[in-house]
Amino acid sequence: MDKIQKPVLIIGGGMSGVTTAVEIAEVGKEVILIEKIPYLGGNVIKFNNYFPKLCPPTCGLEINFKRIKQNSRIKYYTSTEVIEVSGEKGDFKVKLKTTPQFIKNNCTACGKCAEVCPVERPNDFNYGFTKTKAAYLPHEMAFPYKFFIDDEFCKKESCNKCVEACEYNAIDLSAKEEITELEVSSVVVATGWKNYDASKIDNLNYAANNVITNVEFERYIASNGVGGDKLLRPSDNTEPKKIAFVQCAGSRDENHLPYCSAVCCTASLKHAINIQELYPKAEIKIFYIDMRVAGRNEDFLNKAKANKNIELVKGKVGKITETENNNLILEAEDILSGKKIKYEAEMAVLATGIVPSGLNINLNTDKDHFFTDLQPEGIIPVACSRKPMDVSTSVKDATAAALKAIQIN
Ligand SMILES: Cc1cc2nc3c(=O)[nH]c(=O)nc-3n(C[C@H](O)[C@H](O)[C@H](O)COP(=O)(O)OP(=O)(O)OC[C@H]3O[C@@H](n4cnc5c(N)ncnc54)[C@H](O)[C@@H]3O)c2cc1C
Numbered sequence: 001m002d003k004i005q006k007p008v009l010i011i012g013g014g015m016s017g018v019t020t021a022v023e024i025a026e027v028g029k030e031v032i033l034i035e036k037i038p039y040l041g042g043n044v045i046k047f048n049n050y051f052p053k054l055c056p057p058t059c060g061l062e063i064n065f066k067r068i069k070q071n072s073r074i075k076y077y078t079s080t081e082v083i084e085v086s087g088e089k090g091d092f093k094v095k096l097k098t099t100p101q102f103i104k105n106n107c108t109a110c111g112k113c114a115e116v117c118p119v120e121r122p123n124d125f126n127y128g129f130t131k132t133k134a135a136y137l138p139h140e141m142a143f144p145y146k147f148f149i150d151d152e153f154c155k156k157e158s159c160n161k162c163v164e165a166c167e168y169n170a171i172d173l174s175a176k177e178e179i180t181e182l183e184v185s186s187v188v189v190a191t192g193w194k195n196y197d198a199s200k201i202d203n204l205n206y207a208a209n210n211v212i213t214n215v216e217f218e219r220y221i222a223s224n225g226v227g228g229d230k231l232l233r234p235s236d237n238t239e240p241k242k243i244a245f246v247q248c249a250g251s252r253d254e255n256h257l258p259y260c261s262a263v264c265c266t267a268s269l270k271h272a273i274n275i276q277e278l279y280p281k282a283e284i285k286i287f288y289i290d291m292r293v294a295g296r297n298e299d300f301l302n303k304a305k306a307n308k309n310i311e312l313v314k315g316k317v318g319k320i321t322e323t324e325n326n327n328l329i330l331e332a333e334d335i336l337s338g339k340k341i342k343y344e345a346e347m348a349v350l351a352t353g354i355v356p357s358g359l360n361i362n363l364n365t366d367k368d369h370f371f372t373d374l375q376p377e378g379i380i381p382v383a384c385s386r387k388p389m390d391v392s393t394s395v396k397d398a399t400a401a402a403l404k405a406i407q408i409n
Contacts, residue, residue, distance in 0.1 A: 006185040007032050007075075008405045009094055011082055011359065014042020015391055016383030016398040017190030018064045023402035025073040032182060033068075033076040034096060037124075039142040040065065040078065042192050043215070046125060048222035050391055051270050052296045058141050060391070065143040077180070078144065085187065085361050089378030090409055092184050100175040102149035107170040109137060109145050113162035121153040126219045129226045129234070135162050140224060149173075186378040186408040188401050189363070189371060193354040193384040196257055201250045201350070208322040209235035210347045213249075214267055217349045221274050231278060233347045235326040240282070240346035243275060244330050246317045247288035249350035259368055261353035261388040265292045268351050269300040272310045284310045285343060287317045287332050297390075315341070320348060354388040380404050 008024050010017045013035030021033040033040075040061075044050060047057045068074050077098055084095040103113070113135035122128035125139045134153040137146075149162070149171070156173045163171045195215045198206040205211055210233045212220065219225040226232065233240045245268040250256035265288065272284045286304070291312065293301050304310045315332040322328055323344070330343045356370045363379065364372045371381035382401040383394035 005029065005409065006091070006183050008186050008188060008408075009082075009092070009182065009184040010034070010188045010190055012036075012042070012190035012192055012357075012385070013040035013076065013078070014190060014192045014383075014394075015044050015061070016192065016385075016394045016401075017042070017188070018061065018068070019395050019398035020188050020190060020382060020402045020405070021074050021076075022064055022067040022071065023399055024406055025071045026067070027402075027406055029073065029406050031074045032184065033074060034080040034082065035076070035078045036081045037138075038078050038148045039138045039144065040068075040076070041141075041143065044391060045139070045141070046215070047218045048225070048274060049270070051266055051300060052392070054270065054273075061143075062141070068143075079148075080180075082359070082361060083179075087183075088376070090185050092187055092378065094182050094184055094187070096180040096182065098178040098180065100151060100177055102151070102154070102171060102173055102175050103135075103147050104170045104172060105144070105146065106168055107146040108168055109147060110167070111137070111147070112165040112167065113147055113149075113171060116161040116165040117154075118159065118161065119153050119155060121150045126226050127216050129216070129219065186380060186405045188405055189359060189379065189381040189385050190383060190398070190401075191357040191359050191385045193388065194357050196250050196352040196355050198249065198350050198352050201256060201352075203319050204246060204249055204317065204350055205320040205322065205328075206350065208320065208328060208348075209233075209326045210240070210322075210328060211320060212347070212349055214245075214264060214271065214349055214351045217271055221271065221278070231275065233326075238346075239279065241279070242283045242345045242347075243285075244317075244328070244343060244345035244348045245271065245284070245286040245351060246320070246330070246348060247286065247291075247351045248316065249352045251351075251353040252289065257353045257355065257368070259353070259388075260292060262292070262294075263388060263390050264351040264353060266297040266300055266390070268349070269293065269297075269304045271349065272304055273300065273307075276307055276309060280309070282309060285313055285330075285345070286310065287313045287315055287330065289314075289316050313341070313343075354384060356385055359385075378408050
């Protein structure tokens with residue numbers, strides 16, 4: 001007897017989850033892709049651009065979104081998480097929970113709801129450095145391209161302004177959470193990473209106004225980000241002329257993350273080059289322990305070294321203090337000259353590492369909490385849920401995961 005082909009479940013709609021989904025669907029198998037936030041694209045969609053080619057994030061993702069739209073074998077659920085997985089290879093039973101969808105799929109993204117919405121919320125796409133209305137479009141390239149209503153901030157029926165303004169009858173403020181039960185053949189875990197919590201690194205003074213993390217910097221330098229076409233420092237919205245990068249902020253440190261996150265050195269070189277393109281006279285110092293760049297990313301190192309306004313200082317920053325005018329004094333030992341140095345910067349960027357996002361189902365992890373390859377048969381962790389890696393390695397890993405998943409019936 002032929003078995004009915006069950007779909008593959010993919011948890012996480014970042015670069016690796018999206019790639020796995022299209023690869024599986026395009027060989028003829030059904031896919032269910034779930035993402036816990038309202039839009040697909042993961043961490044990469046928030047970047048200014050990405051190495052090695054410094055393409056905007058939409059390049060690569062946009063074509064995959066098109067492949068998703070065109071392929072009826074892919075069903076995706078956003079604002080959705082897994083709450084239960086049981087069963088075994090070929091026959092998993094999963095329960096999904098979707099947060100209330102106050103705006104329905106017939107939304108045309110006309111924006112009338114946001115125009116009349118009286119409430120503001122922190123814009124999570126910009127890590128809370130800007131605000132949106134409680135009825136908001138997550139970002140201009142959002143997939144799905146529709147508005148959302150933030151349950152936490154919306155005043156619901158006591159306000160009702162958005163319902164009255166919507167010409168398409170696309171808003172239902174009484175919508176409830178939904179539970180979906182499915183049977184799937186295998187589960188690909190593409191839950192990716194989050195940034196290490198910089199507030200835990202006391203000596204690097206993340207609490208200071210002008211100290212931000214590398215992921216926050218992506219939104220500061222992006223033209224659709226915090227300062228528009230300008231890089232503006234948080235304390236006074238002025239354009240900083242002296243910017244310092246602190247590599248291994250908490251990484252390769254037994255008190256924080258004992259491992260190397262593999263991408264932070266190239267990310268900071270990318271950031272330095274991004275600043276130079278915007279402000280060729282800006283002075284940039286990158287404090288590092290070892291510059292770890294592999295393969296084609298070596299080009300970035302050479303480009304940075306050739307730029308007289310980018311200085312690479314081999315030395316771990318021990319302390320950052322804030323001056324009265326919100327500048328920052330970075331203290332480090334320059335290993336090559338043997339001298340202790342103090343450098344005054346107008347803005348500092350902490351290159352914090354990658355930690356796994358995790359998942360509320362019980363899977364095997366290594367000592368750093370990344371998922372290991374040793375899982376119950378039919379459960380396949382992929383890309384940054386397994387270990388830190390760049391986009392091109394994540395995409396290759398996703399293709400390998402697709403190949404494993406389609407063999408399970
Ligand atoms: C500062 C910085 C800059 C970088 N710049 C570059 C660069 O320029 N070039 C490059 O090649 N690489 C870069 N990287 C690495 C790049 O971000 C990763 O390679 C990439 O994000 C891996 O994609 P992913 O899909 O595995 O994970 P993610 O991008 O983290 O996507 C995971 C997705 O899963 C979702 N998710 C998590 N948990 C759940 C759950 N329980 N249920 C449902 N969904 C869930 C998340 O919301 C997210 O959408 C950089 C990394 C950092 C830290």
